[in-house]
Amino acid sequence: MFSGSLCTGTSFLCRLLLIAIATFVSITNTSGIGVDTITPAHPLFDNGTTVVSAGQTFVLGFFGSGRRYVGIWYYKVSVQTVVWVANRGRPITRGRGILSLAADGTLTIVTDANSTVLWSSSSPSASGSLSSPVAQLLDDGNFVIRESGSSSSYRLWQSFDFPTDTLLPGMKLGWNLTSGLNRNLTAWTSETDPAPSGYAMGVDLDGYPEIFLWSGTTKKWRTGPWNGLRFSGIPEMKSYDRLSFDFVVHRDEVFYSFYIHDPAYISRLIVNQSGITQRLVWIEQDKQWNPFWFAPKDQCDNVSPCGPNGICNPNESPICDCLPGFHPRNPSNWDFRDGRDGCLRNTGLDCRNGTDGFTTVVGAKLPDTSRAAVDMSLSLDSCKIMCLQNCSCTAYAAANISGVGSGIGCITWTSDLTDLRVYISGGQDLYVRLAASDLDLARAESKGSRKNTYIVIAIVVLAVTIILLSCAAFVWRKKRISTSITGNNSFSEQYLNEENEGQDLELPLFDLGTITDATGNFSIANKLGEGGFGPVYKGQLGEEQEIAVKRLSKSSVQGVDEFKNEVVLIAKLQHRNLVRLLGCCIQGEEKMLIYEYMPNKSLDANLFDKARGALLDWRTRYNIIVGIARGLLYLHQDSRFRIIHRDLKASNVLLDKDMNPKISDFGMARIFGGDETEANTRKVVGTYGYMAPEYAMDGVFSVKSDVFSFGVLVIEIISGKKNRGVYNSSRQLNLLGHAWSLYKEGKILDLVDESVDYSFPITEVMRCLKIGLLCVQNRPEDRPTMSSVVLMLGSEDAVLPQPRELGFVTNRGPLESDSSTSKPESISTNHLSITIFEGR
Structure with missing residues (x-):
């Protein structure tokens, strides 16, 4: 019988015995499938043999290249995802490893090179003894040492008490106050090195317990105290039919845990090497881990x-x-x-x-x-x-x-x-x-400040009077509208209500006379500009409220469908980085959208104008990038719909009085269903230079199409240049191609707009430029999601992958058209947006 205590020397005979046993076990049991235990007589050797839990949920074995470790990973997840590592601080670098169980119930990892003990399960918290110990891998991922053949729940040792970077369902993050055991998560040093880094997450017992994320000895983020429903610092945290949470504060223990109620749902909580805590969910159809939640996520x-x-x-x-x-x-x-x-x-x-x-x-x-x-x-x-x-x-x-x-x-x-x-x-x-x-x-x-009771009473009386008068005026205007637009009320009902039955848009309808008065009868002096929808006018309602009025032109390439689309989509969207729709006007042949007024106009009006661009310092540009990213994240993930904008560009980003960005123009946007990830279209809409390759060429669009457009915007914001330009006369490169060339040459900072003060933070600019390049990669699957982009923008320690080949950076001949199709007659004459009809 082989025991971990039988052979502890370094003699030739001892090494020969270990090698002989390893060879014998390799021949008699090479697969390990169905074997969920290690006994003193049957150790685990580093020869491809593994231990698999009874329900084939988790695997225990040796892993790593060059440096070998004993770890646990998912059995049915195609991407090897290690959730626990035994010898994370002492890898096997010479010879082959052996994981053995001694007669006293102690697990050890040794090498057949010199029999050095690299890791042992012995710990001050382990007490008691077993007469016939066995180490078993359970279906919840816990590796336990228990009495063989016993139904007792007693465990001499368990891996759940010594987590690495991952918290699995049923694991406890926190303290056993009786034994003094503190279970916390510690991030890997890198993606390939499981050694403990400086980032750790655990329960702080001082005062009223909370969970903290530490960077070394510095507190980086905290959950807030548990309030019976959730941690007060995680408002989005809520239990539902698949996932529930618990935080126990007891005299014997204080811990956090979560539970999965759907066996098909695979989720884990980790602290990654960038110092970010994340909840990840396995998406089988995509064969990848999807970020469900992360923190810290903002300043x-x-x-x-x-x-x-x-x-x-x-x-x-x-x-x-x-x-x-x-x-x-x-x-x-x-x-x-x-x-x-x-x-x-x-x-x-x-x-x-x-x-x-x-x-x-x-x-x-x-x-x-x-x-x-x-x-x-x-x-x-x-x-x-x-x-x-x-x-x-x-x-x-x-x-x-x-x-x-x-x-x-x-x-x-x-x-x-x-x-x-x-x-x-x-x-x-x-x-x-x-x-x-x-x-x-x-x-x-x-x-609100008030001087005395009499003034308050007077204000109340005046307010009531104004409200009554306003109601009377509203009723009169409604009657006026009903008599002046017989066929157009049916238009309003058909296009704003029919397809949205059960959804109360709560969108005010403005009277044409009101809008005419507000814009000075659509005076040229009040005209702000003109896009594919039609002209935009500045107006004023009352004494203070400034508005912007988009008036659908009769000759517009956009029409009723786009008008309806914008009203339906944006009416229910509320985010500080989306422009706010105040109402619409449908009267006679007029169709108008009324928005909040943006005094600093559009991003392109500021960015590509030398005088105004000089006023955009780095901090302002960075805040604009972050604001656009947050707006897109809201559209893609956090709003009540999953919305693809499809026409994100500099002219569709407006700037308020504080230069905060607001995404606008949802006429071409599309709503995705809960399970939809991409779609095909016969009608490709958007703007050349911002369109993702797969969308422009094949009509395939997804959230990654918007990510591509965002990446173009990032590079434009930093460089102050338009993507549709020539930046190398010999190679005819556009801005993306120019940026890619500079990146490969190690000169990417040459891209920064000359008007930006040279005291800008180099690491922050480099990070943003690299994020921009990641977003405009040719393959959609290589581009990050907007949740990852926001995470990367907000974390100085985030490790960014290297960008691959970009989309639309190939050389162009001098005679090639700016169009994105070889059929000029298929393209709208609007210089801002294109519409391509192509059979598929």
């Missing part, structure tokens, strides 16, 4: 970017603001958008006289709870009273919001509030303690 996810008592909001510019009743600690740094010093109280708290009160921060990720206290026996009202009675208490919140009402349990803070952020949806209420004078100011800011 506000970094720990405390706005310092003590500051609030971070990624949808605002600047992202940092002080809590009501607070002011910046360092105003000069604050003006330079560095809020890390945080904020100070305007007025000290008055505990003696009991005049303090609370202001509510809605939709908050609760502040860092490392120094917070929790009492689950208190109601929220009792929590408020207790906080007021404690002179050190600065804020309180409900510990559990899963029940009916405002919540139960009480979290209180007695120090500065750090790492506080807010969400558009999600989060929870935080009650911040303020002095009476600051509380009045906070109320005034939230409700």
Whole structure:
């Protein structure tokens, strides 16, 4: 019988015995299929033999090239995905490895070269003994040492207690407080090196427990405390029929775990080598892991970017603001958008006289709870009273919001509030303690300043009067419309309601007279420009609201279908990087769309104009790139539909007063169903220079078509040049070809617009340029998704793959047309967009 303790020396006889056993086992059992155990008599050798769980879910064996490791990976996932590694810090570099189980129940990895023990399962947490030990790989991916033939649940050792970079369903991330065992995830050093890196994720027990992501000893991101439904810092987290979550805080243990309820659903949580925590889902038809969720994903996810008592909001510019009743600690740094010093109280708290009160921060990720206290026996009202009675208490919140009402349990803070952020949806209420004078100011800011009761009453009366008059005017206008457009109401119903039955668009219909007055009877002086849809006019409703009116031209190459498409699609879309549709006008033969007005016009008007382009510094350009990426991610993944824009270009990106980008023009967009990933069309629409090769040539479009257009935009934004140009007279290269040549020559920074200050951050510019090149690769499957693009843009440590051959960078002859087809008669005369009809 062979035992791990039988042969521990380095003698020739010992090595010969190991080699003989390895050869014998290799001959008698080469497949290992169906064998899920290792016993003292049957070790595992590095000869292609593996251990497979009973249900053929996971495999345990040796892997690696040059350096060999013992690991566990999925059996049925075609891409080898290692979820656990035993000897991650000590690979086998000489000879062949042997994983053996000793009679005392200890697993060891040795080599047949010198019998050095590279890894052992012995640990201070392992206690007890087994008379007949066996090491078994279970179908949940857990590798356990237990008593052979026993039905007892006792396990002397299990791999789930020593995770590497992956959390599987049923695994625990956190602490066993009885044994002192801390289970955390540690990222691999690289894609091929499983050695522990500096990135780790685990449960911090200080105060009220939370999960943190660390970079070395620095806290990089946190989940926020568990509130009974989810972590307060992950508003999108919710259980459903396939996936559920749990966070247990008990006197014996504190841990997070997740569970899969559909056997066909394969999901894992990892910390990758770039310091990003991700939930990945295996997509069998695509043969790839799809990012389901990741963090950190924006500036506000970094720990405390706005310092003590500051609030971070990624949808605002600047992202940092002080809590009501607070002011910046360092105003000069604050003006330079560095809020890390945080904020100070305007007025000290008055505990003696009991005049303090609370202001509510809605939709908050609760502040860092490392120094917070929790009492689950208190109601929220009792929590408020207790906080007021404690002179050190600065804020309180409900510990559990899963029940009916405002919540139960009480979290209180007695120090500065750090790492506080807010969400558009999600989060929870935080009650911040303020002095009476600051509380009045906070109320005034939230409700609007008012001088006295009489003025308020007068305003209310006036408002009611205006509302009544407005209602009367609206009724009159509705009657006017109904009498003046008999056939066009049927148009409105047919094109805006029929195909969207059950979907209330809630889109205002403007009267033609109102729009005529607002635009000065469509005055030439108010004309902003003209596109494929028709002319665009500036208008003004009332005294303050400025609008942009797109008027469908009778000679437009776009028509009723595009008009309907834009109304139906954009009416329900709400995102800070999408232009907002205010309403439409359908009267007589007029069809118009009314948008919010963008004072800084379109991106191309700024980017390709030398004078205006000089005003676009690097930070502005970077923010525009990130904003467009977030808008596209919303369209592709986060909106109620999956929408492909199909005509993303510089002229369809508008800039508001703060130079924030807004994607516009959805006339050519397409909605994809839940299971659709790509489609074919007989009608190719879009703009030459921004169209993906597979779309322009074969009519195949997908989210990767928009990714290609985004990549072109990125390179245009950085270079200040249009893609449709000649940048090398000898080779007739367009901008993409020029960029590719510079990249291969190691001169990619030569592409940066000369008007950009040379003090720009080189690594950030290089990263953006490389992302742009990745997006315009020729093969759609090589291009990243927009979720990956946002991740890469927001992470300085993200490891980017090398771009492959780009699309549309081949040489062009001097006589070749700018058209994307050899049939000129098939192309619209509109210089902005093309429409190709081609039989397939």
